[in-house]
Amino acid sequence: xxxxxxxxxxxxxxxxxxxxxxxxxxxxxxxxxxxxxxxxxxxxxxxxxxxxxxxxxxxxxxxxxxxxxxxxxxxxxxxxxxxxxxxxxxxxxxxxxxxxxxxxxxxxxxxxxxxxxxxxxxxxxxxxxxxxxxxxxxxxxxxxxxxxxxxxxxxxxxxxxxxxxxxxxxxxxxxxxxxxxxxxxxxxxxxxxxxxxxxxxxxxxxxxxxxxxxxxxxxxxxxxxxxxxxxxxxxxxxxxxxxxxxxxxxxxxxxxxxxxxxxxxxxxxxxxxxxxxxxxxxxxxxxxxxxxxxxxxxxxxxxxxxxxxxxxxxxxxx
Amino acid sequence: xxxxxxxxxxxxxxxxxxxxxxxxxxxxxxxxxxxxxxxxxxxxxxxxxxxxxxxxxxxxxxxxxxxxxxxxxxxxxxxxxxxxxxxxxxxxxxxxxxxxxxxxxxxxxxxxxxxxxxxxxxxxxxxxxxxxxxxxxxxxxxxxxxxxxxxxxxxxxxxxxxxxxxxxxxxxxxxxxxxxxxxxxxxxxxxxxxxxxxxxxxxxxxxxxxxxxxxxxxxxxxxxxxxxxxxxxxxxxxxxxxxxxxxxxxxxxxxxxxxxxxxxxxxxxxxxxxxxxxxxxxxxxxxxxxxxxxxxxxxxxxxxxxxxxxxxxxxxxxxxxxxxxxxxxxxxxxxxxxxxxxxxxxxxxxxxxxxxxxxxxxxxxxxxxxxx
Numbered sequence: 001x002x003x004x005x006x007x008x009x010x011x012x013x014x015x016x017x018x019x020x021x022x023x024x025x026x027x028x029x030x031x032x033x034x035x036x037x038x039x040x041x042x043x044x045x046x047x048x049x050x051x052x053x054x055x056x057x058x059x060x061x062x063x064x065x066x067x068x069x070x071x072x073x074x075x076x077x078x079x080x081x082x083x084x085x086x087x088x089x090x091x092x093x094x095x096x097x098x099x100x101x102x103x104x105x106x107x108x109x110x111x112x113x114x115x116x117x118x119x120x121x122x123x124x125x126x127x128x129x130x131x132x133x134x135x136x137x138x139x140x141x142x143x144x145x146x147x148x149x150x151x152x153x154x155x156x157x158x159x160x161x162x163x164x165x166x167x168x169x170x171x172x173x174x175x176x177x178x179x180x181x182x183x184x185x186x187x188x189x190x191x192x193x194x195x196x197x198x199x200x201x202x203x204x205x206x207x208x209x210x211x212x213x214x215x216x217x218x219x220x221x222x223x224x225x226x227x228x229x230x231x232x233x234x235x236x237x238x239x240x241x242x243x244x245x246x247x248x249x250x251x252x253x254x255x256x257x258x259x260x261x262x263x264x265x266x267x268x269x270x271x272x273x274x275x276x277x278x279x280x281x282x283x284x285x286x287x288x289x290x291x292x293x294x295x296x297x298x299x300x301x302x303x304x305x306x307x308x309x310x311x312x313x314x315x316x317x318x
Numbered sequence: 319x320x321x322x323x324x325x326x327x328x329x330x331x332x333x334x335x336x337x338x339x340x341x342x343x344x345x346x347x348x349x350x351x352x353x354x355x356x357x358x359x360x361x362x363x364x365x366x367x368x369x370x371x372x373x374x375x376x377x378x379x380x381x382x383x384x385x386x387x388x389x390x391x392x393x394x395x396x397x398x399x400x401x402x403x404x405x406x407x408x409x410x411x412x413x414x415x416x417x418x419x420x421x422x423x424x425x426x427x428x429x430x431x432x433x434x435x436x437x438x439x440x441x442x443x444x445x446x447x448x449x450x451x452x453x454x455x456x457x458x459x460x461x462x463x464x465x466x467x468x469x470x471x472x473x474x475x476x477x478x479x480x481x482x483x484x485x486x487x488x489x490x491x492x493x494x495x496x497x498x499x500x501x502x503x504x505x506x507x508x509x510x511x512x513x514x515x516x517x518x519x520x521x522x523x524x525x526x527x528x529x530x531x532x533x534x535x536x537x538x539x540x541x542x543x544x545x546x547x548x549x550x551x552x553x554x555x556x557x558x559x560x561x562x563x564x565x566x567x568x569x570x571x572x573x574x575x576x577x578x579x580x581x582x583x584x585x586x587x588x589x590x591x592x593x594x595x596x597x598x599x600x601x602x603x604x605x606x607x608x609x610x611x612x613x614x615x616x617x618x619x620x621x622x623x624x625x626x627x628x629x630x631x632x633x634x635x636x637x638x639x640x641x642x643x644x645x646x647x648x649x650x651x652x653x654x655x656x657x658x659x660x661x662x663x664x665x666x667x668x669x670x671x672x673x674x675x676x677x678x679x680x681x682x683x684x685x686x687x688x689x690x
């Protein structure tokens with residue numbers, strides 16, 4: 001058996017998902033999911049913990065059966081042709097799933113062997129990533145740092161030259177530097193023609209994907225490029241910073257013209273209606289004035305550009 | 319084949335890199351044999367006894383000598399009054415007290431109603447009954463010898479005396495009973511428990527998830543897990559035999575080839591059990607509990623290893639029939655201790671083979687190619 005050259009049928013989508021639903025008992029983990037992933041793109045599935053990301057990944061990697069709906073990976077049905085899919089995909093589960101009592105090199109060797117290849121044969125594929133942890137190749141995997149563990153896991157998922165890479169929350173629990181490095185690696189892999197579907201709870205990683213799907217409570221809220229999603233934000237966004245943020249949040253929500261208001265780190269993001277009627281419209285200036293009248297001082301109020309998280313909040317609020 | 323080899327190697331790494339696993343797999347069998355063989359024994363050896371003897375005549379002296387000269391008992395002391403008996407038991411100094419009636423020898427010869435009382439500590443009923451049985455047997459021997467020497471004069475009073483002779487284990491060594499039982503327990507422990515735990519561990523740690531999303535056949539993954547435990551079982555089987563022959567002095571009366579074939583069959587049944595359990599559970603602790611509660615506990619209690627199955631309630635006896643280890647122990651006793659041939663264990667072999675096939679089929683059917 002040779003799977004060293006993954007077959008590519010350029011006109012079939014890498015992943016095609018139609019009306020997939022899945023529930024565990026009464027819990028609806030996935031509800032009517034439909035989307036396509038094109039060949040060679042980085043597709044991000046973005047949403048909070050428990051949104052259904054891992055369930056979706058497990059269905060696509062043939063580990064779980066959908067209750068209803070169909071899905072294909074590289075044209076193969078996830079239920080009937082699961083054996084074929086298992087030969088051509090690389091999968092990195094959310095939980096660190098390597099052998100902690102084996103060394104870095106032993107882990108990589110096992111996964112290479114698992115796919116009928118060797119480290120030597122496909123070294124060039126993982127060189128960029130693996131070379132960073134190679135100095136520690138005799139160390140046990142359990143003794144690696146979080147970032148190094150993920151690099152090893154990614155090496156193991158890549159060693160057999162998969163045509164699609166499934167990465168379930170690869171950046172969760174690792175330091176910002178390693179996160180950045182990991183995303184750089186994904187861009188490189190994309191340039192080699194590997195399709196990547198990646199899930200993350202971090203909204204700020206959305207802009208690194210070609211297209212994203214925002215997922216909440218088992219449903220996709222929106223599928224588009226990060227730019228388009230941001231552009232579609234329909235309201236004016238105002239950032240407010242000041243003292244006594246807790247009470248300020250409540251007060252902001254009571255102001256007429258405010259659609260929603262959420263705490264974002266050290267400031268509040270206020271979504272205000274973009275009205276054509278200038279008089280009724282709430283702007284940064286009018287909002288600042290309003291708050292000043294209520295006795296707030298030391299305020300920093302300014303117009304800002306929405307991010308993915310603002311869009312996510314807007315979509316979930318609907 | 320290359321992937322199979324590297325997976326077997328990986329499994330050995332898992333075992334030998336964890337100190338406790340290694341210890342359990344290789345040292346536990348030795349410990350169990352030594353513990354059960356020497357420590358936890360139903361044999362009586364050098365148990366102390368005290369005597370209250372108001373008669374102090376030739377017959378009582380003879381009986382006390384008889385008891386003391388046996389390997390089983392040592393004389394602790396003579397008591398001056400029956401009131402001291404309780405104090406002795408409270409101190410735990412003696413296993414039992416023997417109390418003679420007055421004018422013992424005279425009564426025995428003339429009226430025939432000489433009285434002996436054996437007092438033992440009933441808080442440990444097993445030991446108490448074994449002690450009194452041994453002592454009674456010795457006293458009976460004395461009585462027979464006495465009557466034999468006065469055969470003509472007393473022939474009318476002899477009556478019937480049952481003489482017990484224990485075949486295959488003439489000296490009543492408990493090791494004869496222990497070795498087949500330990501063998502069954504150890505093989506079951508290593509094959510069923512360790513296999514099921516090791517597969518459950520892959521599920522619990524999430525590595526099974528990655529292994530499944532690969533071209534390797536799940537069947538091969540499981541098979542590669544069995545090889546190390548099979549190997550270790552064979553090592554333990556040899557260890558147990560060596561220990562029992564050279565340390566516990568239990569000889570292999572029957573054919574070694576037959577015994578080995580029988581053990582291989584049992585290993586096969588236990589491994590299948592391990593796979594079946596692991597395909598039903600997700601967590602190591604559950605695998606451990608199920609195999610521990612469902613296999614080990616009944617194996618200890620219902621297999622006849624410690625208590626005779628015949629004296630158990632009918633329901634438990636029925637239940638004991640479904641335990642592979644019970645049949646294995648019976649067959650090992652027949653071959654190893656009694657030295658019987660294949661014809662004596664046809665039934666046990668047939669039952670074990672049947673069980674193995676059923677369990678293996680069930681585990682193949684239950685084996686999950688996905689996560690659910």
